[in-house]
Amino acid sequence: MDGKEWVGSMTDFLLELRSEEIPARMQVKAKEDLARLFNDALLKAGLAAASVDTFATPRRLALIATGLPLATEAVSEETKGPKVGAPPQAMEGFLRKSGLSQDQLVERDGVHYAIVEKAGRQTADVLAEAIPAIIRAFPWPKSQRWGAASVSTESLRWVRPLQGIVALLGDAVVHCEIDGIVSGAETMGHRFHHSGPVIITNAGDYIEKLRVAHVLVHFSERCRIIRDGAKAAAEAAGLNLIEDEGLVIENAGLTEWPVPMLGRFDPAFLDVPQEVIQLTARVNQKYFVCHDSAGKLANAFVCTANIDAHDNGAAIVAGNEKVLAARLSDAKFFWEQDLKVALDTQAQKLAQITFHEKLGSVADKVERVAKLARWLVTEGIVTGATADAAERAARLCKADLVTGMVGEFPELQGIMGGYYARAQGESDAVADAIRDHYKPVGQGDDVPTAPVTVAVSLADKLDTLAQFFAAGMPPTGSKDPFALRRAAIGFLSLLLQNELRCSLKNMLVATGAGSSFDTLEEFLIDRLKVQQREAGVRHDLIDAVFSLGGEDDLVRLLARVKALQAYVTTSEGANLLAAYKRAANILKAVDGVDAAAPAPADLVREELALRTALEAAEPKAAAALSVEDFEGAMAALATLRAPIDAFFEGVMVNDPDQDKRAFRLGLLARFRDAVTQVADFSKIEG
Amino acid sequence: MSDVVPLSFQDLILTLHDYWGKQGCAILQPYDMEMGAGTFHTATTLRALGPDPWNAAFVQPSRRPTDGRYGENPNRLGAYYQYQVILKPSPPDLQDLYLGSLKAIGIDPLLHDIRFVEDDWESPTLGAWGLGWEVWCDGMEVTQFTYFQQMGGFDCKPVSGELTYGLERLAMYIQNKDSIFDLVYNNATADRPAVTYGDIFRENERQMSTYHFEVADTDMLFDAFKKATAECESCLQHALPIPAYEQAIKASHIFNILQARGVISVQERASYMGRVRDLAKGSCQAWMEKNGWAV
Numbered sequence: 001m002d003g004k005e006w007v008g009s010m011t012d013f014l015l016e017l018r019s020e021e022i023p024a025r026m027q028v029k030a031k032e033d034l035a036r037l038f039n040d041a042l043l044k045a046g047l048a049a050a051s052v053d054t055f056a057t058p059r060r061l062a063l064i065a066t067g068l069p070l071a072t073e074a075v076s077e078e079t080k081g082p083k084v085g086a087p088p089q090a091m092e093g094f095l096r097k098s099g100l101s102q103d104q105l106v107e108r109d110g111v112h113y114a115i116v117e118k119a120g121r122q123t124a125d126v127l128a129e130a131i132p133a134i135i136r137a138f139p140w141p142k143s144q145r146w147g148a149a150s151v152s153t154e155s156l157r158w159v160r161p162l163q164g165i166v167a168l169l170g171d172a173v174v175h176c177e178i179d180g181i182v183s184g185a186e187t188m189g190h191r192f193h194h195s196g197p198v199i200i201t202n203a204g205d206y207i208e209k210l211r212v213a214h215v216l217v218h219f220s221e222r223c224r225i226i227r228d229g230a231k232a233a234a235e236a237a238g239l240n241l242i243e244d245e246g247l248v249i250e251n252a253g254l255t256e257w258p259v260p261m262l263g264r265f266d267p268a269f270l271d272v273p274q275e276v277i278q279l280t281a282r283v284n285q286k287y288f289v290c291h292d293s294a295g296k297l298a299n300a301f302v303c304t305a306n307i308d309a310h311d312n313g314a315a316i317v318a319g320n321e322k323v324l325a326a327r328l329s330d331a332k333f334f335w336e337q338d339l340k341v342a343l344d345t346q347a348q349k350l351a352q353i354t355f356h357e358k359l360g361s362v363a364d365k366v367e368r369v370a371k372l373a374r375w376l377v378t379e380g381i382v383t384g385a386t387a388d389a390a391e392r393a394a395r396l397c398k399a400d401l402v403t404g405m406v407g408e409f410p411e412l413q414g415i416m417g418g419y420y421a422r423a424q425g426e427s428d429a430v431a432d433a434i435r436d437h438y439k440p441v442g443q444g445d446d447v448p449t450a451p452v453t454v455a456v457s458l459a460d461k462l463d464t465l466a467q468f469f470a471a472g473m474p475p476t477g478s479k480d481p482f483a484l485r486r487a488a489i490g491f492l493s494l495l496l497q498n499e500l501r502c503s504l505k506n507m508l509v510a511t512g513a514g515s516s517f518d519t520l521e522e523f524l525i526d527r528l529k530v531q532q533r534e535a536g537v538r539h540d541l542i543d544a545v546f547s548l549g550g551e552d553d554l555v556r557l558l559a560r561v562k563a564l565q566a567y568v569t570t571s572e573g574a575n576l577l578a579a580y581k582r583a584a585n586i587l588k589a590v591d592g593v594d595a596a597a598p599a600p601a602d603l604v605r606e607e608l609a610l611r612t613a614l615e616a617a618e619p620k621a622a623a624a625l626s627v628e629d630f631e632g633a634m635a636a637l638a639t640l641r642a643p644i645d646a647f648f649e650g651v652m653v654n655d656p657d658q659d660k661r662a663f664r665l666g667l668l669a670r671f672r673d674a675v676t677q678v679a680d681f682s683k684i685e686g
Numbered sequence: 687m688s689d690v691v692p693l694s695f696q697d698l699i700l701t702l703h704d705y706w707g708k709q710g711c712a713i714l715q716p717y718d719m720e721m722g723a724g725t726f727h728t729a730t731t732l733r734a735l736g737p738d739p740w741n742a743a744f745v746q747p748s749r750r751p752t753d754g755r756y757g758e759n760p761n762r763l764g765a766y767y768q769y770q771v772i773l774k775p776s777p778p779d780l781q782d783l784y785l786g787s788l789k790a791i792g793i794d795p796l797l798h799d800i801r802f803v804e805d806d807w808e809s810p811t812l813g814a815w816g817l818g819w820e821v822w823c824d825g826m827e828v829t830q831f832t833y834f835q836q837m838g839g840f841d842c843k844p845v846s847g848e849l850t851y852g853l854e855r856l857a858m859y860i861q862n863k864d865s866i867f868d869l870v871y872n873n874a875t876a877d878r879p880a881v882t883y884g885d886i887f888r889e890n891e892r893q894m895s896t897y898h899f900e901v902a903d904t905d906m907l908f909d910a911f912k913k914a915t916a917e918c919e920s921c922l923q924h925a926l927p928i929p930a931y932e933q934a935i936k937a938s939h940i941f942n943i944l945q946a947r948g949v950i951s952v953q954e955r956a957s958y959m960g961r962v963r964d965l966a967k968g969s970c971q972a973w974m975e976k977n978g979w980a981v
Contacts, residue, residue: 020802021803147775151843192795285825287825303825307796309798310796315797320825329761
């Protein structure tokens with residue numbers, strides 16, 4: 001064949017790594033990792049595919065690459081050597097390195113070059129090397145050894161025992177072997193629906209041959225069947241499926257041939273809080289649940305089987321119904337037992353649970369949180385709540401940790417406490433506060449606004465932060481074992497969204513955890529920058545306001561930062577900033593500037609104008625600041641922009657005349673100080 | 687399944703014995719000590735160590751004092767039966783062998799949904815872990831399937847495959863019963879009536895629950911725990927790994943009763959478990975040394 005045709009010869013490649021069941025949660029990432037490792041291997045060999053598609057089922061991880069050349073192109077590599085006439089040692093060294101003799105070198109422009117022709121490699125050879133390398137390098141979150149080979153701890157590791165490799169380039173097997181597993185063209189179909197091997201011809205018939213063998217290799221196809229099928233099963237029963245994409249993906253990772261089916265449970269279980277039913281169904285059984293037409297939880301679920309059963313699934317549904325019933329009766333038992341014990345009694349048991357070995361029991365924490373919640377209300381920081389309600393809710397907020405239900409389902413902490421509180425006759429405000437006091441859990445979660453809830457939630461987070469920092473256990477690097485970053489984000493969100501006005505320092509002192517909170521304050525400001533980044537607030541502007549000192553009311557601080565940002569991002573603001581930097585630079589170079597230096601007799605127009613502007617702007621800015629009118633303060637500063645620009649334009653500051661110079665420097669100092677009332681402009685970037 | 691009489695509880699065991707016996711497993715008897723799971727049997731713990739092939743199957747009565755419910759919960763027992771199979775090294779067709787055992791006891795995989803769902807096994811008291819699955823049958827966990835990676839803190843060389851069937855659950859499934867106590871234990875003959883699981887064990891559940899939750903003398907138990915740990919250490923000094931390990935099993939069970947009595951605080955719990963783990967690890971190490979395997 002001629003060269004042109006040869007270059008144009010492309011083919012497709014199929015790789016299937018078949019194993020025992022791969023955990024559902026790992027399959028999506030495994031697809032990405034396979035594509036990445038494969039592409040890296042191609043790139044290293046100088047190959048590229050037109051497309052790379054990956055597939056995952058519980059029993060296989062596969063890849064199809066299209067448009068692969070049959071061989072890599074020949075390349076000639078040129079290496080520059082010594083100049084003509086260079087010392088013989090240099091030439092010897094170069095020849096040794098390049099493996100050539102001197103007469104094989106090429107001379108050009110007085111320099112020797114070594115030219116090595118590298119022949120193209122067969123793609124099949126490249127792949128035969130790449131496959132074992134990919135398998136050995138595969139980054140499974142957890143992997144294992146197995147079988148006879150595992151007498152050595154160096155034996156092959158895979159997520160579960162690896163059983164077979166299909167590797168086909170075009171119609172030809174790419175021969176490779178790893179730990180006794182030899183590549184071939186044979187795979188297996190569905191574990192129960194298909195017996196005997198499935199022989200694959202090439203990448204082109206892989207998907208369809210497996211479909212015939214009851215395996216849907218496309219992850220997304222299985223997702224679609226589960227999503228649509230579950231919905232349809234619910235609708236056929238006059239119900240609405242509660243959609244849950246996480247469950248769709250999980251069930252797709254547990255099936256090669258998904259079949260969603262509706263089952264029922266005894267409506268008597270609906271007495272149990274619906275969160276419990278939903279959680280049992282979802283977490284333990286991977287079932288979807290449904291709403292009835294009135295929007296209430298229905299006594300139905302949708303499970304996803306992995307077979308088309310002889311009896312259309314009757315036995316499977318019956319079996320799943322029984323399992324769920326057993327789980328729900330367990331839950332009902334816990335619910336009924338827990339209802340018999342008052343939360344106050346449960347709360348006493350918290351003395352047995354360690355919060356942290358250095359920070360006492362959970363009961364100790366509750367005591368601190370109760371005091372702090374009361375203080376937040378009596379100080380008027382949280383308004384609209386009674387101090388008694390805040391304290392009551394705080395005293396009961398952790399009591400559900402010792403209930404049977406939360407012991408079984410830790411995810412229901414708070415939620416169960418809310419139910420038990422309501423059942424024992426606590427007010428809605430108290431019950432809601434118990435239910436919601438863990439919120440917000442990280443950024444994006446709902447931020448409570450009900451006053452009692454805000455008091456308890458804020459007190460809880462504040463206590464955690466203050467205690468851990470006071471005990472010398474701040475988060476370090478990637479390590480944050482006590483989730484203090486999340487607590488900080490929760491604390492800040494509560495404060496800002498509810499516009500709670502208080503000095504941060506006062507709040508920290510009120511925790512009773514100590515007297516010095518510099519590291520914690522810095523940490524919180526740091527978190528504030530992270531939290532506000534999403535809202536587009538600039539971190540340097542937060543620094544510019546915070547570093548003035550004295551501003552630790554975070555609501556006010558942020559209002560100031562926002563006004564500042566609105567101004568400095570205008571062209572006028574940018575000019576003022578530039579003027580500030582120029583003034584600050586000049587002033588930095590001189591000692592003993594007196595802002596009140598007397599005016600010489602013959603003031604020039606620009607000096608006069610700036611002085612007049614300063615005299616007007618200074619009190620205006622101060623007055624605006626005193627009533628927290630930060631836009632007003634910015635507006636006052638804005639009046640300085642034209643005069644300061646004109647001043648720099650028309651006046652030479654470093655005048656030979658001492659008096660003139662002193663006065664001009666004084667004017668600049670006044671300008672700088674006026675600006676600095678509002679923010680430390682030296683911290684502003686740009 | 688519907689046209690066949692489902693297996694009684696004892697026939698379920700006999701069928702599994704027959705099946706695994708034919709696969710070359712030695713059918714052993716239960717270990718004659720109180721323990722929380724079949725994994726504690728020396729046939730699993732100690733035999734999972736070292737290079738020698740080992741294939742065995744046995745029923746192990748398993749005691750979980752805290753799970754006792756006075757015989758009133760249809761799904762929970764303070765004492766139950768595990769069927770355990772261990773194959774070393776793990777054979778390449780272990781999953782198929784296992785599925786064959788399900789067919790043998792009457793579960794048709796084209797009528798019932800059998801699934802291998804990720805569940806990594808770890809025993810903090812044995813210093814052991816492995817990867818595997820819980821096997822689901824129509825959503826019910828019927829077996830724990832594990833490839834042991836470490837035992838007593840030592841790498842398993844080679845890896846064993848371990849299957850642990852929950853016999854009561856399987857029987858409830860096969861017999862279609864809603865309560866453990868209604869399980870048919872054996873089949874009636876013309877002149878001898880059948881007995882149920884409840885006939886045999888309900889009273890044990892009642893009395894043992896009362897004992898574990900209300901009566902057990904905690905001072906005596908704390909003392910017994912101390913004595914068992916001391917005895918274990920003494921055995922280790924005499925290079926007697928098997929009696930040492932028996933004392934570790936004893937300490938573990940005493941700890942479980944103390945837990946049920948609610949006298950071990952959360953803080954203390956970890957430290958007690960750590961002591962049992964040290965005993966178990968020490969026994970495993972002594973076993974390795976006794977056999978001349980590198981530790």
